[in-house]
Amino acid sequence: MFLDRFRKRQPSRAVLALYDDPDRLLNAAALAKEHGLEGLDAFTPYAVHGLSEALGIRKSWIPYVTLVMGLSGAALGLTFEIWTSAFDWPIKIGGKPFISLPAFIPVTFECGVLLGGTMTLAALIFACGLPNLKGPILDRNLTNDRFGLYIPEYGPSWNEERILRILRGTGAVDVKVIRV
């Protein structure tokens, strides 16, 4: 199970059901999950709430990146300030101690935010496999007004007819079988 996450899945076929209504997509996603279909995904023009839960997608790990990188940035900033001001070339300024902690806090904070923020964006780009300019665009309206449920070929139990039967009553405006 754990190793599956690192194995590159290469489905050759997939079913894409298009809806014009996010609620219908949510119902269809729940139904597909109920029937035990695996590797489900959805393509939507905006983040539909509750969709990840309906598809069984794990929560994002990005907040941990932000936390760890934010703290590392702050630690690096403070260490650098202490090293330059107290060790590399200590200079007495304004009668303040070499390690003037209160005066070092603003830069410490800014370094934490800087590393935390930029690494959050980097993590997002990495997590989404971007830039991905060659990736196929399944339907041009998926970034406009269509909400697509994507059921890739997953394991030997994958059966196109069965999936189409499951999706029948869900109110899809279009169902396509895609060959990748």
Add this chain to the structure above:
Amino acid sequence: MSDVIQAPGIPAEPLINPRKTFADVNEEVSAPLERKPGMLWKVFFGISLLLTIQFFMEIGYQMYKGIGIWGLNHPVGWAVDITSFVFWIGIGHAGTLISAILHLFRQRWRTAINRSAEAMTIFAVMTAGLFPLIHMGRTWFGYWLVPYPNWRFLWVNFRSPLVWDVFAVTTYLTISICFWYTGLIPDFASIRDRSAGWRRAIYGALSLGWRGSERHWQHYERAYMMLAGLSTPLVLSVHSIVSFDFATSLLPGWHTTIFPPYFVAGAIFSGFAMVVTLLVILRKVFHMEEYVTLQHLENMNKIILATGMMVGYAYATEFFVAMYSGNPYERFTFLNRAGGPFAWSYWIMVTCNVVVPQIFWFKRFRRSLPVMFVASILVNVGMWFERFTIIVTSLSRDFLPPNWSYYKPTIFDYSVIVGSFGFFFMWFLLFCRFFPAISMAEVKSVLWTAKKSEAAARERPRAKEPAHVS
């Protein structure tokens, strides 16, 4: 999740017309990018470009001649340059407030305005960033502000608020750009999917190949939330640190502990006024009246009223503390502000910042475009003079009367002021022309909520009827 807590029976004014379709949003927001700009845009852009050109010519001449070409003199070593720096940094704060703090508080009315407000932040911070550089006089040594290993074996002094400023402003600019770009990715993908040719290639590259997969949205939403969470303390820290430039000095009128909250409130105040100014123009020029509604503008006017009163309260507190402290220098400085040679600047500040926003107590004025347009401009005039009052009056009459001097701006000072506005507006106009000025993905989610609440409102009376049958 409901947008606002609403008393039952009172219909909430929808943030967007629920009859619109998702496709309408794409169509109408992308329209300005896909047609040739109108006459009005060209005129505005031409003027901003000319002002920007004269701005950089002035900077060039000033780097050649020295900062003496400004009206600076012996006690007044900081004037228009630092005033404009603080002013422009402050303008930026409203953008982050709208995009980050209102996001964390789930104020969904921000969706139609956050993109342009964030853009305003970035351009305002870019403009602000020029001022410390040109103020240095020897601009080509600007990199000395950054701690880097050098042959002098010297590091910067981390105990100095001016160094904190360097870190705060660069971090602020970087994080604002990250936040803005994250928001733009799905919208670039929307534009890519509706265009062809070179336009598709460019917007496709900008979207990084975003396809809207739920697996990606899951990460996206969390990352966006994290960036909002980081930006919130950041925005408060930036103007606090800017205020430390003054507060940690010993000059009467600067050396006060009230400065950080006072500066932050003033920054939000002036920033919101700038957002109102820009949006009144933007919705008119690009026909976005249905997205940036009067309700959005009214909400912002309420924030202007609230923060304006905070600023007014801070003015009163400063005066009271100066009186109560028993410190003769402090007392003199404040009497000098209100009645000395710079009294004109002080009273412009009080009129524009304390008196003018009071008209927003009236709903009719909060929703009147001409009134809010004029008021928002006056607020920014007032806020510029607030920084001028703080900086110049305090410097011009410090402890010793032999040091005193009046400050008189030269033509180059005026050139820098108007030039910075030209520079800022030039970027903003380019943004409106080439980038989606309204966040399509976020507006669509609000639109869906509006559609559902309208559908629910249509069904409610029918469901209630049987209850009355006894």
